[in-house]
Amino acid sequence: MASPESTREGTLAGLLDQELRSLRTFVTLLVREQDLLGAAAVDALSALAAEKSAMATTLARFAAGRDAELGRLGLPAGRSGMAAWLGSKAATGLTGQWNQLLVLAAEARALNETNGKLIGIQLQNNQQALSVLMSAADQAVTYGPDGQQKAGSGGRSLGSA
Secondary structure, three states, X not given: OOOHHHHHHHHHHHHHHHHHHHHHHHHHXXXXXXXXXXXXXXXXXXXXXXXXXXXXXXXXXXXHHHHHHHHHOOOOOHHHHHHHHHOOHHHOOOHHHHHHHHHHHXXXXXXXXXXXXXXXXXXXXXXXXXXXXHHHHXXXXXXXXXXXXXXXXXXXXXXXX
């Protein structure tokens, strides 16, 4: 019969496995987001945003569950607790999974930062294009006595005639 500690540690191993699989999926979503940002595929980005948000929520739940299990084992939350748990006999062979999770988390952070910068650039480009269009719309086009266009000559617009 398994002791409560070994059952909890088994739960922790299961959570680590699920978190690692979910993080791989999240990284794939971030790579896809980057591709869509490069292609300016706005409609596809909207659908992806919902999927990415749901996966981020799932990852947060796994991390909270992992920390809760560490607490039940009398270990601190986070990396220090995982380091202590990985040093135990019950966690034999799981150091590689934890290291993969840390590497993927760093990759996800870098991808997310890059995607944020790409979004900022696109937003800036959109703002500039909008400013150009708005300034062009503000310049009234009128015609002089010779029938030639005169931009912004101070005449009345047709809407105020």
